Amino acid sequence: MGFFTHFGRYLLMLKGLMSRPENMRMYWKEFMHQCVEIGIGSLGIVVLISVFMGAVSAVQTAYQLVSPIIPQSTIAQIVRDTVILEFAPTIVCIVLAGVVGSKIASELGNMRVSEQIDALEIMGINSKAYLVMPKIAASLLTIPLLVILSMALGIWGGRLAGTFSGILPADVYDKGLLESFVPYNVLFAMYKAVTFAFIISSIPAYYGYFVKGGALEIGRSSTKSVVVSCVMILFADYVLAAIFLN
Amino acid sequence: MIEFNHIRKSFDDKIVLEDISHVMETGKCNLIIGSSGSGKTVLQKCLVGLIVPDHGEINYDGSSFLDMEDDARKNLRQQIGMLFQGSALFDSMTVEQNVKFPLDMFASMNHAEKQKRVNEVLERVNLVGANKKYPAEISGGMKKRVGIARAIVLNPKYLFCDEPNSGLDPLTALVIDKLILDITKEFNMTTVINTHDMNSVMEIGENILYLADGKKEWSGTNQEIIFSKNKLLNSFIFASEFLRDAKDMRMLEARGKIDNDRDMDALLK
Numbered sequence: 001m002g003f004f005t006h007f008g009r010y011l012l013m014l015k016g017l018m019s020r021p022e023n024m025r026m027y028w029k030e031f032m033h034q035c036v037e038i039g040i041g042s043l044g045i046v047v048l049i050s051v052f053m054g055a056v057s058a059v060q061t062a063y064q065l066v067s068p069i070i071p072q073s074t075i076a077q078i079v080r081d082t083v084i085l086e087f088a089p090t091i092v093c094i095v096l097a098g099v100v101g102s103k104i105a106s107e108l109g110n111m112r113v114s115e116q117i118d119a120l121e122i123m124g125i126n127s128k129a130y131l132v133m134p135k136i137a138a139s140l141l142t143i144p145l146l147v148i149l150s151m152a153l154g155i156w157g158g159r160l161a162g163t164f165s166g167i168l169p170a171d172v173y174d175k176g177l178l179e180s181f182v183p184y185n186v187l188f189a190m191y192k193a194v195t196f197a198f199i200i201s202s203i204p205a206y207y208g209y210f211v212k213g214g215a216l217e218i219g220r221s222s223t224k225s226v227v228v229s230c231v232m233i234l235f236a237d238y239v240l241a242a243i244f245l246n
Numbered sequence: 247m248i249e250f251n252h253i254r255k256s257f258d259d260k261i262v263l264e265d266i267s268h269v270m271e272t273g274k275c276n277l278i279i280g281s282s283g284s285g286k287t288v289l290q291k292c293l294v295g296l297i298v299p300d301h302g303e304i305n306y307d308g309s310s311f312l313d314m315e316d317d318a319r320k321n322l323r324q325q326i327g328m329l330f331q332g333s334a335l336f337d338s339m340t341v342e343q344n345v346k347f348p349l350d351m352f353a354s355m356n357h358a359e360k361q362k363r364v365n366e367v368l369e370r371v372n373l374v375g376a377n378k379k380y381p382a383e384i385s386g387g388m389k390k391r392v393g394i395a396r397a398i399v400l401n402p403k404y405l406f407c408d409e410p411n412s413g414l415d416p417l418t419a420l421v422i423d424k425l426i427l428d429i430t431k432e433f434n435m436t437t438v439i440n441t442h443d444m445n446s447v448m449e450i451g452e453n454i455l456y457l458a459d460g461k462k463e464w465s466g467t468n469q470e471i472i473f474s475k476n477k478l479l480n481s482f483i484f485a486s487e488f489l490r491d492a493k494d495m496r497m498l499e500a501r502g503k504i505d506n507d508r509d510m511d512a513l514l515k
Contacts, residue, residue, distance in 0.1 A: 022320075023351050115334040118296055122406075123348050124323030 010206045016128040031134040038100050039142030046092055050150040053087045054157030062167040072168040076176025083154035089189045090237050092150045093196035097229040101204035104135055105225040108208030109218035136201045143197035144190055188244050196233050203229045247272045248436055253302035255288055262288045264460045273434045275427055275450040280457035286440045294406055324352055327397030329407040333389040335381040342377035345395045367395040387418040405437040411446055423450050472496045
């Protein structure tokens with residue numbers, strides 16, 4: 001199937017999400033369930049990678065900044081900006097594309113293969129709206145929150161590594177964090193987080209919802225959805241940087 | 247009553263259904279039979295709207311299903327219950343939650359009323375006490391019964407069953423058949439069953455449509471099938487020596503030559 005066929009069907013799926021819910025309370029319940037699955041379910045991995053990301057960033061920046069005329073607090077500035085601008089939104093979202101994306105694709109794929117989606121349709125329920133919409137909405141809410149958490153933990157990880165390895169004292173790091181801070185960077189990171197959240201949820205949902213075959217095809221579509229999501233995240237990363245940082 | 251005329255469906259170059267017309271009658275078990283690949287599942291999916299036929303018309307009690315607006319079709323679908331071949335129960339929900347799901351979605355009842363209705367239908371399908379079990383914890387026969395309970399919980403006018411006996415032992419298959427027949431009579435539903443189980447054909451086939459290679463080959467009742475001279479039908483239904491003997495016995499029984507005193511209710515107990 002060609003790119004345009006996939007893209008057209010993807011757009012039709014998104015159009016199919018826009019319908020009046022059969023029962024708002026049930027949709028809300030599903031939305032809250034997805035918030036827990038996506039948000040709380042990914043918390044552990046986000047905490048882990050964020051702390052180490054910040055720590056490695058601090059150590060490697062210090063390794064490269066050997067000039068005595070550059071103040072030590074610059075390390076904190078570099079850690080802060082790289083974590084806010086790139087590491088927290090992009091790296092975390094690429095990891096989430098693997099964790100959340102494969103889960104969404106395989107869950108919907110399994111429902112398709114075992115005729116659970118057909119069962120919903122027979123009941124008169126818009127299966128796209130009921131199954132996909134809450135996942136996208138929950139991702140749009142929880143993933144930016146995870147990115148904010150990742151920013152804080154990444155910066156804290158840098159401070160921790162800097163202090164423990166004797167690169168720079170904590171007070172110098174704290175002073176550096178406040179120097180030349182551009183609040184717009186956080187806003188830009190949020191633009192990225194929201195865009196990536198949409199990619200992470202909608203592309204795997206597409207691959208899972210339209211899967212055909214059996215267990216093997218579910219695995220294949222899950223893998224494919226993660227690969228396509230990652231590529232689209234990197235592509236969107238460039239496009240957003242070109243638009244909002246120029 | 248579901249009436250469909252001149253249904254045609256093809257996938258790429260392969261014609262799966264060719265000019266099928268038939269009437270599924272109210273208050274009866276209407277069977278679609280045929281060998282694997284004969285098009286019976288595609289026909290049933292066309293009837294419930296999961297597949298759109300290339301040509302033809304489908305009328306539910308006089309209303310054209312294919313020409314309906316989305317809202318009207320949604321409303322009609324709430325009057326349709328379906329039992330899938332693999333039961334299609336929601337894995338993450340308990341038996342009770344599965345059965346309650348259509349009520350939660352569509353019924354304007356309070357919690358106690360919903361619970362009462364769920365218990366009623368679970369009792370009707372002999373599943374008392376299985377409320378808190380998950381689909382993975384119950385047998386194939388129980389899954390089918392949960393599927394039936396979920397299908398009838400909203401009191402549908404139309405019940406579709408896709409191979410309700412597949413993967414079940416003969417006795418459990420009989421129990422499921424009897425349950426579907428009883429429910430059909432009790433609620434005066436139009437029941438459409440896809441099957442290639444010969445026991446079902448002979449026990450509950452009140453209106454049978456036989457498909458061969460996507461074409462309507464024969465239609466009639468389970469009594470008429472015994473006397474049918476259609477070669478394709480006979481080779482399909484009475485494929486084994488045992489079944490041919492059974493057919494001869496039935497013919498003799500029908501003509502009063504032998505006395506058959508089987509008691510189905512006692513057998514099922």
